[in-house]
Amino acid sequence: MNKTLEQLPALNLDALKIIVSDWGFPAYRAKQIIGWRNKGVLNPDDMRNLPQDLRTALHKHLCCQPLKQVQKQCSSDGTRKYLFALHSGKNIETVLIPEPERATVCISSQVGCVLDCPFCHTGTQKFEANLSAGEILAQVLAVKNDLRENPLPSELHNQVTHIVYMGMGEPMANEEALHASLSMLMAEDGLHISRRRITVSTSGLTPQIDRMGQLYPVNLAISLHSALDQERDTLVPINRKYPLQELRTCLDLYPLPHQRHITLEYLMLDGINDREKDLEALAMFVNLQRDRVNLIRFNPYPGSPYKGSASDHMNAFAQGLISKGIRATVRRSRGQDIMAACGQLKSSFAP
Ligand code: SF4
Structure with missing residues (x-):
């Protein structure tokens, strides 16, 4: 890629020092730019302590325009769902989930998704593009701003504390940008977010999970949804390539931070994966020391072929797991009134 077109969100301090020196400015200017960038300010016109000629150079030689906010929806619980336009004109969604002690940004890694999970609203949108690392990071910066x-x-x-790669797309299918964005999220001169506060959710691409574990051992969430190969082959079709036994071996080798667990996400679908035999299979799959199970309420979207399990059945399913010594919770759904909950993201806002 032409160096002059590099994206400001993805640059580290050393790289930016070289760039501003090449333009004839002292290295400390790079630190000022990074300071603004990390606060979510990307537009050079808003970097108030920079001289005008440096702002002009930034405009001219770097991609430093923030993502264009096309729409923002605010839920009654504080959740915000953003529709951003990339510079290519394609749209992506990003969600902010605030709580009293933390605020999590759920980011997208692809426009559409390469995979085709039949319960997933994103999966109904055909794959259009991988996001660059800069585009992944720009979502966090736009929310900060x-x-x-x-x-x-x-x-x-009111501060971004946690990042989850659970928006549109399969992050492991966009591995290069995933790694570059993780590196920048964790870097001291980047957003400096601890790996314990970053979670990558995947449908289970085992070679990529292995590589991420070696390089960036952040928290891992697996879209499991069934512990029976036959059912999972349908619900999460990548299972045909990386079946449950292979996934289990991979998860057992994943380097976990101290006292951390792998989250097994389990969307509960009425009559599909919430039967007694599903519970038994799930209990067999779980590694008691390493895993916890997150039961997720299915959020129907227009045209969805599935129905969610009833609340009391979900609670009974959770109790069934707990009685076998498994850490299991029913996830509280956030932002449901604006379709910002899991598996509902699609880059056109629902009417
Ligand atoms: S669940 Fe995840 S991997 Fe499957 S189609 Fe949806 S976004 Fe893609």
């Missing part, structure tokens, strides 16, 4: 300009009510946390 929005929080500066439009703070949340005081009872909610």
